[in-house]
Structure formats: structure tokens, C-alpha cells
Amino acid sequence: MQSIEDALRKLETSKFRAGFYLSRAERAYLAEKGMETMRRHAEDFVRERLAPAEPKNDGKQTPMSGHPVFKAMHATACCCRGCLQKWYRVPLHVPLSEAQQKKIVDLLMAWLGRQRVF
Numbered sequence: 275m276q277s278i279e280d281a282l283r284k285l286e287t288s289k290f291r292a293g294f295y296l297s298r299a300e301r302a303y304l305a306e307k308g309m310e311t312m313r314r315h316a317e318d319f320v321r322e323r324l325a326p327a328e329p330k331n332d333g334k335q336t337p338m339s340g341h342p343v344f345k346a347m348h349a350t351a352c353c354c355r356g357c358l359q360k361w362y363r364v365p366l367h368v369p370l371s372e373a374q375q376k377k378i379v380d381l382l383m384a385w386l387g388r389q390r391v392f
């Protein structure tokens with residue numbers, strides 16, 4: 275995986291990925307819960323939905339909206355193992371390491387941090 279900044283820059287070149295924004299409700303939820311809680315939610319989602327070698331419903335495990343982290347997962351191409359493979363060359367059918375999970379969470383939080391300023 276490349277650096278967070280490189281990843282965010284590359285994502286901006288994709289019309290589809292760059293088209294995700296937090297809704298008003300998601301923004302309010304993020305403001306209410308704060309970034310520390312958001313990181314814990316991100317860690318849980320990544321561990322439960324992406325980290326297993328064969329995630330349940332892979333390709334459809336991330337709702338398109340309803341939680342700021344779900345939105346971040348789509349915006350950063352961390353929504354399913356197929357997208358992780360395509361964008362970051364993360365091999366399929368292998369559990370994600372702790373380091374890989376942390377890097378994904380860092381990327382999600384960086385994206386959320388940028389959204390928050392608006």
C-alpha cells in the first residue's frame with residue numbers, strides 16, 4: 275500500500291471514488307461521536323467485514339450510506355476485498371494483517387478528517 279497522501283491523491287482521480295460525500299446526517303453523527311469513537315467503529319468494521327480471508331457477502335458487505343465509516347470505505351476503495359485488491363494489490367483469500375488493518379483505518383480516518391472541515 276502506498277502512503278496515505280498518495281492514496282488520497284489517486285482516489286481523487288476516480289470520478290466514482292471522488293463522488294462520495296458525507297450526508298448531513300452522517301456529518302452530524304460524526305460531530306456528535308467524535309473522531310476517537312469513529313476510529314473504534316472503523317476498526318470494528320475493518321476487522322469484521324474486510325479482515326477475514328473470505329469475508330461474508332464480499333462485494334456487498336458495505337452499505338452505501340448510513341454511517342460515516344461506510345461512506346469512507348467506498349470513497350477510499352476499502353469497501354470489499356475486490357476493491358482492495360484492485361486499488362492496493364492486497365491479495366484475496368488471505369486474512370488482513372494487523373498492520374494492513376491499521377493502514378486501512380488510517381486511510382478511512384484521513385478521508386473523514388478532510389470531510390469534517392466543510
Ligand SMILES: [Zn+2]
Nearest residue numbers: 333353354357
Ligand atoms: Zn468494493
